[in-house]
Amino acid sequence: MSDQIIARVSQSLAKEQSLESLVRQLLEMLEMVTDMESTYLTKVDVEARLQHIMFARNSQKMHIPENFTVSWDYSLCKRAIDEKLLFQR
Numbered sequence: 687m688s689d690q691i692i693a694r695v696s697q698s699l700a701k702e703q704s705l706e707s708l709v710r711q712l713l714e715m716l717e718m719v720t721d722m723e724s725t726y727l728t729k730v731d732v733e734a735r736l737q738h739i740m741f742a743r744n745s746q747k748m749h750i751p752e753n754f755t756v757s758w759d760y761s762l763c764k765r766a767i768d769e770k771l772l773f774q775r
Contacts, residue, residue: 709727717743723746724742724745728740730758731758735759736756736758737755740752
């Protein structure tokens, strides 16, 4: 599977496309590799202590909404970092 992912990433990067299109393809590939039900790209505003979910892919029950802002202190990402939990299925 890793060869397929590498080939797909290479193809995606070689094409001229929008940032959104590229991110969505990368989130789909990340889901394939990790088997996680939600993958997403966020932007953290450290000074304001906010996390903004820019793009999300939800393939099962969990639903992470796009264009959603959450307090950094209560975010899943901060909790995972604090608990040194980098990956969990």
